[in-house]
Amino acid sequence: MTIFIENRSMVTPGEIIAEGNYNVGQNVYRKDKRIISQVIGLVSIKDDYINVVSLKGKYIPRVGDTVIGKVTDVSLNTWTVDIASPYPGILRPATSLDRRFDPVKDHTRKFFDIGDVISAKVFSFDRTRDPVLTLRDNNRSGSTTFLGKLIGGRVIEISPSKIPRLIGRRGSMISTIKQYTNCRMIVGQNGRVWFKGNSFEEEYLVLQAIEKIDREAHTTGLTDRVKEFLEDARKKMGKPTAKGEQPKK
Amino acid sequence: MTNKEKTVLITKNGIRHDGRKKTDLREIRFEVGILDRADGSAIIYWGKNKILVAVYGPRELHPKHMALPDRALIRCEYRMATFSVTERKSPAPKRREKEISKILAEAIEPAVFDYLYPRSVIDVFIEVLQADGGSRCASITAAALALADAGIPMKDLVVGCAAGNLNGEVVIDLDDVEDKEGQGDLPIAVLPLSGEVVLLQSDGVFNPEQYKEALDLLMDACQTIYKLQREAITNKYAKITEEIIEPVEVEPEPTEAKVDKKKKGEKTEEKKETEEKTPKKKASAKKAKSEQSEESEKKKKTSKKKEKKTPPKKDEEAKE
Numbered sequence: 001m002t003i004f005i006e007n008r009s010m011v012t013p014g015e016i017i018a019e020g021n022y023n024v025g026q027n028v029y030r031k032d033k034r035i036i037s038q039v040i041g042l043v044s045i046k047d048d049y050i051n052v053v054s055l056k057g058k059y060i061p062r063v064g065d066t067v068i069g070k071v072t073d074v075s076l077n078t079w080t081v082d083i084a085s086p087y088p089g090i091l092r093p094a095t096s097l098d099r100r101f102d103p104v105k106d107h108t109r110k111f112f113d114i115g116d117v118i119s120a121k122v123f124s125f126d127r128t129r130d131p132v133l134t135l136r137d138n139n140r141s142g143s144t145t146f147l148g149k150l151i152g153g154r155v156i157e158i159s160p161s162k163i164p165r166l167i168g169r170r171g172s173m174i175s176t177i178k179q180y181t182n183c184r185m186i187v188g189q190n191g192r193v194w195f196k197g198n199s200f201e202e203e204y205l206v207l208q209a210i211e212k213i214d215r216e217a218h219t220t221g222l223t224d225r226v227k228e229f230l231e232d233a234r235k236k237m238g239k240p241t242a243k244g245e246q247p248k249k
Numbered sequence: 250m251t252n253k254e255k256t257v258l259i260t261k262n263g264i265r266h267d268g269r270k271k272t273d274l275r276e277i278r279f280e281v282g283i284l285d286r287a288d289g290s291a292i293i294y295w296g297k298n299k300i301l302v303a304v305y306g307p308r309e310l311h312p313k314h315m316a317l318p319d320r321a322l323i324r325c326e327y328r329m330a331t332f333s334v335t336e337r338k339s340p341a342p343k344r345r346e347k348e349i350s351k352i353l354a355e356a357i358e359p360a361v362f363d364y365l366y367p368r369s370v371i372d373v374f375i376e377v378l379q380a381d382g383g384s385r386c387a388s389i390t391a392a393a394l395a396l397a398d399a400g401i402p403m404k405d406l407v408v409g410c411a412a413g414n415l416n417g418e419v420v421i422d423l424d425d426v427e428d429k430e431g432q433g434d435l436p437i438a439v440l441p442l443s444g445e446v447v448l449l450q451s452d453g454v455f456n457p458e459q460y461k462e463a464l465d466l467l468m469d470a471c472q473t474i475y476k477l478q479r480e481a482i483t484n485k486y487a488k489i490t491e492e493i494i495e496p497v498e499v500e501p502e503p504t505e506a507k508v509d510k511k512k513k514g515e516k517t518e519e520k521k522e523t524e525e526k527t528p529k530k531k532a533s534a535k536k537a538k539s540e541q542s543e544e545s546e547k548k549k550k551t552s553k554k555k556e557k558k559t560p561p562k563k564d565e566e567a568k569e
């Protein structure tokens with residue numbers, strides 16, 4: 001039971017992290033008794049679990065995730081949605097519209113057309129079949145994200161493994177950004193972020209903040225740095241504090 | 250063709266035509282993540298070789314009928330630029346390029362956890378910008394880096410290197426001249442952690458002793474290259490960290506002052522100490538990192554408190 005690598009330090013594929021009876025977490029594998037990293041990432045050791053938090057990688061759908069997608073194909077009763085993953089998302093009228101859909105009378109294109117950006121939830125996925133999306137939110141915990149067509153605003157794509165960093169602990173990072181920019185934001189677990197603000201300057205600020213997080217995700221103390229960055233930027237804009245303190249929902 | 254007769258491949262003292270000894274490698278340098286569009290990328294400078302690798306994927310596979318139901322398809326495309334050799338190389342892929350593409354894909358496959366992404370494809374594009382012997386070994390070494398950079402789960406990196414037979418002497422890392430005029434060429438690719446061989450080709454003449462010697466020398470050489478490979482990855486991220494470390498050291502002072510007022514004297518004193526240690530001396534990267542992480546943990550605590558307390562303040566400021 002020895003650990004060769006310090007917690008939170010960087011590893012490369014094939015690097016031996018530990019030897020002994022540890023539990024294999026994410027992005028590591030066991031060979032004989034050695035726990036070896038699969039990816040470039042940061043080691044996180046919690047109790048007996050050894051994980052590596054990857055710094056890059058494609059999005060693999062998980063049931064219940066909110067994703068932001070772009071409609072790439074429309075057929076009589078399906079929309080194919082690009083969700084920045086190796087597998088295309090499939091959206092059907094039955095799980096997305098709030099009224100009956102009659103394929104004879106109705107046209108799928110009237111609801112979503114090619115190029116539309118939507119936020120949706122992953123309804124079902126296993127690797128043998130493409131992920132099915134839904135626009136219905138069965139989460140009754142109260143905090144609901146908007147699901148449906150996103151009109152206006154911008155979409156930026158970052159590495160999905162950095163999304164937890166963008167959200168921050170209990171949403172601290174995302175609420176900081178919202179607070180300082182007055183922008184509406186929807187974060188997709190697939191690495192896409194949609195945001196819409198009142199002015200170009202404020203939207204640009206969000207863009208810069210997200211890019212900063214994407215670039216510096218492997219470092220520590222990021223929330224504070226982003227906060228400082230936003231504060232400075234607001235001062236330069238001549239509006240030292242944000243108008244509304246509470247982020248809009 | 251008088252030139253050919255003149256080249257002395259290896260002298261009695263064991264010095265090769267370019268001044269290297271038997272087991273010397275050429276200079277190897279990597280850069281990781283140089284293409285923004287690709288999911289992963291790397292460039293390798295190995296002697297006079299310059300090879301660019303871009304990785305896309307795992308992504309949707311077209312045409313669909315090529316999809317494998319249980320794992321990702323690994324497609325590899327090795328190409329030589331028309332200007333990569335002195336005599337213009339026709340851009341159409343020839344037998345040699347198709348062969349190398351195939352063997353490289355097969356060499357990469359054992360290193361990748363391809364069963365994690367069934368029905369998808371991982372595309373590896375290898376573009377030889379300048380060739381000087383041993384380009385397939387250099388290609389696979391760079392391809393492994395690009396795959397890792399793309400965040401694709403791998404058992405291990407892959408390292409390639411070649412050995413050769415020059416007038417009966419076994420040497421490591423053939424360049425173009427030695428490859429063409431020597432008596433044998435033995436390219437190999439291994440997974441350095443386990444020593445598994447994923448590529449072994451053999452061209453020319455080796456006797457059994459020479460073959461064994463060559464393999465031994467290659468294993469050592471691959472370990473050396475492996476270290477360089479890993480350094481290349483960590484360097485990419487260390488660069489960004491270094492850029493950031495300095496502003497972090499300067500900035501926290503105002504936050505300390507605020508916390509002090511709020512009767513948290515003890516904790517901040519500790520913090521000051523750690524902060525004094527961190528700047529200037531970056532003796533070892535890991536130490537600095539760990540200290541930094543401690544620091545940041547404390548910061549997170551303080552920042553949480555700050556967040557709670559600051560909003561009313563701001564309201565006041567706004568009113569003013």
